[in-house]
Amino acid sequence: MAHLDDLIATDIHAYLRAxxxxxxxxxxxxxxxxxxKSTLIGRLLYDSKLIYEDQLASIEKDSKKSGTQGDKIDLALLVDGLAAEREQGITIDVAYRFFSTDKRKxxxxxxxxxxQYTRNMxxxxxxxxxxxxxIDARYGVQEQTRRHSYIASLLGIKHVVVAVNKMDIVDFDQAVFNDIEVEFRKFAQDLTFTDIRCIPMSALDGDNVIRKSERSDWYQGPSLLEYLETVDVDSASLDAPFRLPVQWVxxxxxxxxGFSGTVASGTIAVGDEVIVIPSGKRSHVKEIVTYDGNKDLAREDMAxxxxxxxxxxxxxxxxxxxxxxxxEQADQFQAHLIWMADQALFPGRQYILKTGNKSVPATxxxxxxxxxxxxxxxxxANTLELNEIGVATLSLSAPIAFDPYKDNRQTGAFILIDRQTNATVGAGMLDFALRRARNVVWQDLDVSKAARATQKLQKPALLxxxxxxxxxxxxxxxxxxxRLLDLGRHTYTLDGDNVRHGLNRDLGFTKADRIENIRRIGEVAKLMVDAGLITMASxxxxxxxxxxxxxxxxxxQEFIEIFVDTPLEVAEKRDVKGLYARARAGEIKNFTGIDSEYQPPQSPEIVVNTVEMTAEDAAEMIVSYLTKNGYLSPQDD
Known part of the structure; x- marks a missing residue:
């Protein structure tokens, strides 16, 4: 691998500094x-003489086995490294490559x-x-062209090169190129690109990749590499406000x-006054410490x-x-979401929202x-499926420091993580904080939950x-x-059927509606526990x-999970409402145990086996648990 730079031979230290x-x-x-796509990157590396000799020999060997270009070297194999990619001739994962020229890295x-792999894009x-x-010159703008353009725009990319590839197959016909350019610019006029450059090329043969091609003498613009070496992407980020997400004290x-992290945007100098979000505390920069010594100035991307x-x-x-x-800081937002999981998004379900340096529960x-x-x-839409894009409102359990994504791609981005699997299920861009999140604050009340519970001679709980x-x-x-009423306790029962006559009468039985049903019940039960009640939720x-x-x-210790463990066949025999029979007949959709799953508790506080004990025995066992663990007044033990 070599650069065409005389300094390599004459002054290696000067070359390395450059x-x-x-x-x-x-x-x-x-x-x-x-x-x-892969062929284009391979061509960039090959024509720039940025491939090791042993790597080139390996690609030549693999081209005979897995290549798609006959006797020619299949340059796509430089980046399609997975066996499945080579077998199928497609890219599956994101492949990163580093290279440099005399002007840029x-x-x-x-x-x-x-x-299927839009999330990877x-x-x-x-x-x-x-x-x-x-864009394949033969087919023009396709659905995936539009999808990738929208995602690129959504993710804040301002500069786009429309590489009209395989122009050799259409004899570098200028009319074909012009039609595609007009179609794309019309499509992209509502996107946020500030710079669109269209280049006719043949990645396979190298036309207009490294240098201008004689086969497209009608094209007056730069080659792809010339554009990449000169496009200005630094000035905007350096002018942005300074942000240092603290990763480590x-x-x-x-x-x-000291407070360590990677500068997300802007610049900072010794002596500058800074403010810490969310505390609002102020100070001045004393030192800027880096791995190779102290600096007077730091800029974006520096650790x-x-x-x-x-x-x-x-x-x-x-x-x-x-x-x-x-x-800014807030705990409620509007955001754009790209859903990246096979399991659909469901409003009301809680996920973990992770920014660059903070994780909080979010719904x-x-x-x-x-x-x-x-x-x-x-x-x-009620849900988002794999690779779909939507706009949603989010509620967080605690405020986070942020900037709108359009202003700062680092502090305005987040991912959503599934709480059970720890898998990343979504990527998001914060649009703005909801106004009500800034105006609505907790009202301090003089009567506390403890005072209400003391008055009732009990410890509040949710069963x-x-x-x-x-x-x-x-x-x-x-x-x-x-039984608790007989003991003089203050209680209330929330029953699944009863709440659907009022509070949740607008909800059906789809998965999304079931999740929202439980979210609402959880919030109501929280208020009842705050009132000092022992609350039953069935x-x-x-x-x-x-x-x-x-x-x-x-x-x-306020939430007591009671798993009423009854096998499906036993529950069906008891079917006093005839629901299982109707579900089996297809008259009821999304019925738990038939065509909708039930996930048993993993570690409940109490397990009731209704096959081995009567309802009365189960109730007595639960009351005994409450007594033993101090939820009832000692004098009534």
Whole structure:
């Protein structure tokens, strides 16, 4: 691998200094399947003489086995490294490659074109400055072209190269190129691109990739590499407000306390006044410490440790800003979401929202609409499926420091994580904080939950009865409340059927509606526990995630999960309402245990086996549990 630079031979140290000071450009290749993305990157590396000799020999050997270009070298194999990619001739995962020229250093992400792997494309685009969107000259703008363009725009990419590839197959016909350019520009006029450059090329033969091609003498613009070497992507980010998300409090000894992280945007200098979000504490920068010594100035993408002139409390999750432009903070937002999981998104379900340096529980309060990427229209939707894009409102358990994504791609981005599997299920861009999140605050009340509970001579709790329909939940809950009433306790029962006559009468039995049903019940039960009551909630509540959400609304030891463990065949025999029979006949859809799953509790406080004990015995066991654990007044033990 070599650079055409005389300094390599004459002054290696000067050459290395020149390389160190060159700017970086991150770009992606995207577009439909078989448009030539991997081949284009391979051509860039090959024609720039940036391939090791042993690597080239390996590619020549693999081309004979897995290549698609006959006797020619299949340059796509340089980035399609997975066995499945080579067998199928497609890109599956995001492949990153580094290379440099005499003018610039590059990190390129080769992203897949298949709809199935759209989430991988979004991952690659999230850090890119430029998108190279390949279009097959024979087919023009395709659905995946539109989808990738929309995602690139959504993720804040301002510069896009429309690489009209395989022009050799259409004899470099200028009319074909012009038609595609007109169609794309018309389609993209509502996107946020500030720079669209269309280039006719043949990635296979190298036309207009490294240098201008004689076969397209009618094209007067730059080659692809010439464009990439000169496009300006640095000025906007350096002008942005300074943001340092704190990743680590660096305290190696008693004499040093610094705050470490990677600069998300802007610049900072020694002596600058800073403010910490969310505390609002202010100080001045004393030192800027880096791995190769102290600096007077730091800029975006630098890993630094700041020391301050004052001892103020800062921890991981905080954001250090300059005082002239601090970030916002809020706990409710509107955001764009790209759904990346096979399991659909469900409003009301709780996920973990993770920003660059902070993780908080979050709920999709409302899915406002899904975006039709063909015409950008807003489509009403209850859920988002894999690779779909939508706009939703989110509610967080705690405020976070943020900037709207359009202003800062680092502090305006987040991912959603499934609480059970820890898998990343969505990527999002914060649009703005909801006005009500800024105006609505907690009202301090003089009468506390403890005071209400003391008055009632009991410890408040939520007894959450879960199990299949017909398991006996409501019967046992009713008996427990009667027994507690006999003991002079203050109680209330929330029953699944009863609340659907009023509070939840607008909900059906789809998975999304079931999740919202339990979310509402959880909030109502929380208020009842706050009132000092011992509350019974009898609901099938089939999903672990929603039962966990209800548990986390309460304080420790206030949520008592009671699993009414009844086998399906036993529940069906008890079918006093005839629901199982109707579900088996297809008259009732989404019925738990038949065509909708039930997820049993993993570690409930109480397990009731209704096959081995009567409802009365089960109720007595639950009351005994409450007595033993101090929920009832000692004099009534």
């Amino acid at each position: 390389q160190e000071n060159k700017s970086y450009l991150r770009f992606i290749t995207c577009g439909s399947v078989d448009d030539g 590059f990190i390129v992400a080769d992203t897949p074109g298949h709809v 979004a991952t690659g685009a999230s850090t890119a400055d430029v998108a190279i969107l390949l 660096n305290r190696p000894n008693l004499d040093f306390r 630094i440790t700041l020391t301050l002139t004052d001892e103020i409390d800062i921890s991981r999750g905080d954001v250090i800003c300059k005082t002239d432009a601090p970030s 999709i309060s409302n899915l406002k609409y899904r975006v039709d990427i063909n015409d950008f229209s807003e489509v009403a 959450w009865f879960t199990g299949l329909s017909g398991s006996g939940k409501s019967t046992i809950a009713n008996l427990v409340e009667k 609901f099938i509540s089939p999903y672990i995630a929603e039962r966990r959400m209800a548990r986390e609304l309460l304080d420790d």
